[in-house]
Amino acid sequence: MVRWSRISSILLAAVVLAGIALPGTAAARYTVEPVTEEYTGEWHDFEENTFWDLSPRGMLLHFLLAVLPGVPYIGELFYALSLLASLGFRRITRRTVLDDDFRLGLYRQIAANPGAGAGELGELTGASRGRLRYHLDTLIREGKVAAVDYRSRTGLFARNQRYTDLEQRILISLREEPSRAVLGCLLGSPDAIRNDVAEQLGLSGPTISRHMQEFEVEGIVTVERDGRFVRYRLSKGAREYLDRHAGDVPFPGNPSMERCPTARGREVPMG
Template identity: 65%
Template sequence: MVRWSRITILFVAATLTALVIPGTATARYVVEPMTEEYTGEMHDFEEITFWDLPPRVMLLHCMLTVLPACFFPGELLYFLSILLPLGFRRVTRRTVLDDDFRLDLYRQITDRPGASTRELRELTGASRGRLRYHLDVLIREGKVAAVDYRNRARHFARNQRYTALEKRIIANLRDETPGAILAHLLRSPGATRNEIAERLGLAGPTVSWQMQQFEDEGIVTVDREERTFRYRLSTGAREFLNKHQDLPRPVGHRGTPWWFLPTQGREVPSE
């Protein structure tokens, strides 16, 4: 078997190239005299932006810019370590409450379970973007849970254990109208729609709509044996409200806190 040396291979390749492209070996240059006189005027160069470059040149430019960083990971880590003292650091579950604003926000949620985003904005005075960012951090690190209830986000601290029914009750307690209705049912079980509307100054359709929501959520039961429907708290809702009457609640109608009940401090007997 004949072995070809490198020099022989290069010689053969050059010969074949000259045969395939004869113009490269026989090309001639024609020199002609200049017909126009050189004026000597200077012309400004036209500026070309990066986006005017051909795609191949743009790709080459990006590669030359990015690739050097890939070959020097040590220098890149050193640069990032310089930024750490300037305030850039990774938030973990252990350090999530080191920020003063997040700590205050977490305490607000702990003291006011079921608080909405709007309520938290009023309590903290933060902008929407700043509040949304810190809420996302607390949720991501497992400190806060967000529950979607009637198209509104409700926030609970993870260390406070509530059932799904209890979370729905707490969410209603933080709103004026449903909270006032639940308070009335707690002290006046078996009330009719007209009695609730007259006592709280609400419209009849408003009470009917709220009662339908409560019934679907398992908070209220309806006695339909009589011609006039009578509403009562479910067993779970009544026990929870009797046990947690110290939960913060909104101000009710006519400026009176709705949890100021004649039965406050003692349980309403079940029927």
Template identity: 30%
Template sequence: IHPERIFLDPTPLYVWNVPLNTVILGLLAITVPTTLFVLIQILFSLSAWLQLGHKRVTDGNILDNENRNAVYTCIWKNPGTSMRNLSQMLGMNIGTLRYHVGVLYRMGKVTAEQNSGGMRYYVGVGTCSDLEKILAGCLNVHPKIRIINLVLQHPGIVRKDIASRLILSGPNVTWHMRSLTREGIVKSEKDGRNVRYYLRPDVKEYIKAHKSWHLVSGGKGVSGTGT
């Protein structure tokens, strides 16, 4: 993974997520002469230094910033989370969040991995288990999220009931259950003519402990609706 890849996160950055001083400078760059623009830019920088002070970010003080500390802690508690989920959990706009994640990444405090659903973030290097990475990948596949939460709430549920509750076709459920079983998330047990599904104990504990799963299920799971 290369440091520059962190800025390729596909999460949209809208103008209202950009700091006001950046927007103002962008507008001034279009409307005023170059010499005057440079002077205004210097004044903006001096103003920020006077208000906040200039402090070089080092490994020792990187988490002294309250927002950055909150971002780091949230990633630590929710390995494999996305920029969008971080923004929702922290109530922080994407522009500010992207800046702090970038600083943490460049200083080696967090790592980023690209998968089919975009960037996923983890604390440190080599601290994330295979299970965490697999479950993080499931957050990108909505049917899998719904199935996993349903099996969590109804251990021993059979294919017919999963299809009925989630308004999915039987073959579609079978396809996802084979994938989840192969990935070590779900285990199956034969019960006469039926196959019953259960979450593996470590998966169950992980989901109960991490906010990202409560976020995608609205904090209520998926109890029987197809929405």
């Protein structure tokens, strides 16, 4: 401690002596005089020097200065991912998406119940809403399942099962009441009128009219005016599909489905 104190004292003394011995630098006096002549040189404004104005070497230098500070963080990210992988996590791909037992079972339920919605699949699998939503999104993202929006509902279909747009609309309609009952009644009675369908199904006339109008717009049902009556029939495509898959259609009482009564001549307002 005493030694460093002596060295400091010697250095301080040397600085003072140098200041005294060199008056031209330490103690010099300066005289400030006003400029009497105007500056005749050119004035230059500053111009912005963009990245693209630099030379290739300058561009490379700027790029390295911008990227190199972040390199350690990228390395840390890969290191953290490698730790997660070692704990059993792995990336889900189209080839591995069905390796999960629950996801495989969910996919099979969708294939067995085409057009089913998330609520119905939740009842079939017993999964919570959050868990079901996550796995459905995963199956859709990886291209195993297709989600079709129709009549304020979303029907789910396995991608390996090919359906036309009309068939998808029919299958989604068959997953809910009273649409399923209405289609079943029309399949059993091709020329039904509104009051007959309403009486058979226990529904109101306006409810039947609303469903028939929607089915007509969607190409599932055709509406024909017969004098004072309005008759409803399945469209050609809808009947052909339902006839081919009559044993698989989830109608009440299927396969021995009761037929709707034939039209008895009641007058039905148009619509």
